[in-house]
Amino acid sequence: MEGIASEMYNLLNETKIAFTVPIFGGIPIPESVVVTWGIMAVVVLFCAIFVRGFDVMPGRLQTAIEMFVGWIYDFFTGILGEKGKRYIPYLGTVLIYIGCANIVGLFGLTPPTKDLNVTAGLAIMSIVLVEAAGIRAKGARGWLKSFKSPMPVMLPFNILELVIKPLSLCMRLFGNVLGAFVIMELIKAVVPLIVPLPFSFYFDIFDGLLQAYVFVFLTALYISEAMDTE
């Protein structure tokens, strides 16, 4: 057990560097970034190849892609309403990215979401988008005023929310992926054959997609709340 514990501790503390760009005295590229590039390349190539041939009369794959995009639009329109339509492509992008990032473990790669920098970065972008949506919807004054709603006593809590919201987003995603990773490592250490398989399906596919869903769902909810002009 001692061995596993120290191995895990080492794993948690190191930032895996995939390679170093030999300019400016060497820029280290973390593994998560490389995997992210891979995901980006696959997703964009997939879209570029299959969406290009789209026709008014859809084929089977086109129907599937249309249903997926249509579902994204319907889902976020349901939360954000018509005026929040502009934020849908970004939320859809994050959904696709986190979904892919979480199931990339199936192909033997390290999920980028297991890197705290990635989940923190996503959470920071989310909170920036949320506040930007608030400013856009209410104007700068209205946005500032919204901090003392429903009553001025709430001011410190509302300011704290600026930190709490992204922190919870970040930690929920990171914790789930990390927890899954730790549990999978432990199971593999105990029974290396067959038994990890169903667990892998649960943690890599179900939990991975669920966390992607939860992340964008909450972001959309925060945006809708920020845009809410009472």
Add this chain to the structure above:
Amino acid sequence: MLNLNWNIIWIFVNIIILFLLLRIFLYKPVMKILDKRAASIKKSLDDAEDAKKDAAELKAKYASELKNAGARADAIIKEATDNAKVQREKIIDKAKNDADNIIKSAEKQVELDREQAMKEMRSEIADIALRAAHKAMEQGDVSETSISSFLRQVGESDD
């Protein structure tokens, strides 16, 4: 893995790039096709609606035209009948006139003939009387009875 450091910038850059790329390669084309399909469906429905309206209009037009045609046919028949009536009356009048003329000219002819006949008869009678008188003078008997018997003889003879 647990270290929060400057590598956080990577995810900002990557997500923004992915967002821009997906907007070009996924959302815009897909939404375009969905909009296009919705537009084409709407157009088809509108066209069908228009066609239906046109058909209804045409039908109403034909129905009214049919009604007009009936009325016009009636008018034509009436006119024709009226014309025929006028024509008939004209013809009958003319026939009457002609008949009258014929009758008048026939009467005239008859009158003329009769006058002619009378003239001839008169000269014939005078002739007969002359011959009877001549015969009586030949016999020497100029009594009234003999003259009348001679007259009868001459009158009954052919010449």
